[in-house]
Amino acid sequence: xxxxxxxxxxxxxxxxxxxxxxxxxxxxxxxxxxxxxxxxxxxxxxxxxxxxxxxxxxxxxxxxxxxxxxxxxxxxxxxxxxxxxxxxxxxxxxxxxxxxxxxxxxxxxxxxxxxxxxxxxxxxxxxxxxxxxxxxxxxxxxxxxxxxxxxxxxxxxxxxxxxxxxxxxxxxxxxxx
Amino acid sequence: xxxxxxxxxxxxxxxxxxxxxxxxxxxxxxxxxxxxxxxxxxxxxxxxxxxxxxxxxxxxxxxxxxxxxxxxxxxxxxxxxxxxxxxxxxxxxxxxxxxxxxxxxxxxxxxxxxxxxxxxxxxxxxxxxxxxxxx
Numbered sequence: 001x002x003x004x005x006x007x008x009x010x011x012x013x014x015x016x017x018x019x020x021x022x023x024x025x026x027x028x029x030x031x032x033x034x035x036x037x038x039x040x041x042x043x044x045x046x047x048x049x050x051x052x053x054x055x056x057x058x059x060x061x062x063x064x065x066x067x068x069x070x071x072x073x074x075x076x077x078x079x080x081x082x083x084x085x086x087x088x089x090x091x092x093x094x095x096x097x098x099x100x101x102x103x104x105x106x107x108x109x110x111x112x113x114x115x116x117x118x119x120x121x122x123x124x125x126x127x128x129x130x131x132x133x134x135x136x137x138x139x140x141x142x143x144x145x146x147x148x149x150x151x152x153x154x155x156x157x158x159x160x161x162x163x164x165x166x167x168x169x170x171x172x173x174x175x176x177x
Numbered sequence: 178x179x180x181x182x183x184x185x186x187x188x189x190x191x192x193x194x195x196x197x198x199x200x201x202x203x204x205x206x207x208x209x210x211x212x213x214x215x216x217x218x219x220x221x222x223x224x225x226x227x228x229x230x231x232x233x234x235x236x237x238x239x240x241x242x243x244x245x246x247x248x249x250x251x252x253x254x255x256x257x258x259x260x261x262x263x264x265x266x267x268x269x270x271x272x273x274x275x276x277x278x279x280x281x282x283x284x285x286x287x288x289x290x291x292x293x294x295x296x297x298x299x300x301x302x303x304x305x306x307x308x309x310x311x312x
Contacts, residue, residue, distance in 0.1 A: 109198035117202050140286075146213040153206045164194035 017061060021068035024049040028073040040087075040127065040144075041151040044159060046073070047095070047119060051112050051163040052170070054099055062099065066092050083135060087127045094126025095119040112167060116160030120152040223285040223300030226264040228257055231295050240264060240283075240300070250294030257298055269294055 027045040036042055046069050054062040070092045074085040102115045128148060132141050195203075228236045228248060236246055238259045245267070248255040253270035263283040266276040271293040279289045285302030 105198065109196055110202070111194065111196040111199050113195055113199040114202050117199075117206060121206070143217050145217050146210065149206075149210045149213050153203070153210055156206075157203060160199070161191055161194055165191075 013061075016057070017064045017068065020049055020053050020057075020061070020065045021072065024065055024069035025072045025076065028069060029076060032077055038144075038147060038151075040124070040148065043155050044120060044123065047116065047123075048159050048163045048166065050095075050099075051116055051119070051160070052166060054103070054115070055112060055163075055167060056170070059096075059100055059103060063096055066096055086134075087130060090126040090130040091123040094129075095123040098122030111160075112163045113157060113160030116163060117153070117156040120156030120159065121149070124148045124152045222262065222302065223283060223287065224303050225301045226257070226259050226282075227299050227301055229297045229299070235296075238264070248294075248296050250291065250296040252294050255291055255294050255296045264298060264300065265289070266291060266296075266298055269296070 024046040027049060031042050031045050034043060050062055050066050050069075053065045067089075070085070070088050071080070074080040074082075074088060077084075079085045079088070096119075098118045098121070099115060102110070102118045105114065128141065128145070132139075224240055226238045226240055227234060228238070228246060230248055230250065235248055238244060238246065240259060240262050243258075243260045246257045246259065248257060250270070255269045256267040258265050258267045260281075263281045265281045266279070266289050269277050269291045271291050273293075276289040276291040276296075276298070282289060282298065282300045285300055288297060288299040290297045
């Protein structure tokens with residue numbers, strides 16, 4: 001029997017996606033470790049990485065990093081295929097869709113904070129929709145909207161500011177303005 | 178690798194990161210969030226107490242006149258007190274007394290279940306809550 005060797009070609013792009021995804025996964029572990037008063041309210045620190053990826057490498061790379069983050073993060077937290085995984089996936093998909101739209105906003109007026117805000121609102125909207133359709137099929141879940149909206153607003157702005165700050169560090173000569 | 182502390186803070190402070198559009202979106206988000214509180218937390222006060230026995234409506238009482246309602250439940254008599262704006266299960270023969278310990282109910286949607294007695298007390302508003310979502 002001949003041993004078959006499968007060699008995977010690792011392109012620089014792959015390595016970059018893997019590095020960024022690793023950073024995002026690390027941040028989602030930090031996220032999970034921060035105690036929060038209400039399930040579903042989270043800082044979403046990994047989104048900082050997604051924002052920077054989007055700004056630097058474009059939407060396709062951001063999708064890769066985001067989805068790898070969801071899968072690897074779920075595996076590490078023991079959430080894979082549990083409800084939390086699907087909520088995380090739904091949030092990631094809706095916020096990626098929002099980012100696709102946000103990217104077409106004029107950069108002169110709308111910076112990373114706008115992207116972050118739109119993504120965080122879309123994130124919680126997607127999750128809430130999945131909860132309503134699947135986990136808790138009762139309109140009562142919508143009573144949580146004000147709390148979630150407030151959390152999305154606060155953390156969206158903070159993550160956006162953090163992303164701006166890191167962007168300045170990565171590209172000192174190219175401020176986000 | 179430089180730690181965050183060593184890096185000078187952005188010239189002019191964090192405010193420089195906010196472009197006009199960003200500020201606009203934040204303001205819009207703030208307004209929508211503030212508006213969402215009364216919108217989704219409406220239907221607050223209840224106006225009627227609905228008492229069910231075996232799942233069928235036994236009695237409805239408006240929450241404006243104080244009265245005592247005695248319900249012949251499966252285990253014995255369940256006593257329900259109605260007052261202005263609130264109602265409670267005063268006593269129930271059930272073993273665990275969950276419905277009694279729930280105390281006064283006043284918000285639309287509140288409910289106390291005396292499962293062993295097959296008696297329930299629920300508070301309802303004039304308009305069904307979450308109307309804003311069922312347009």
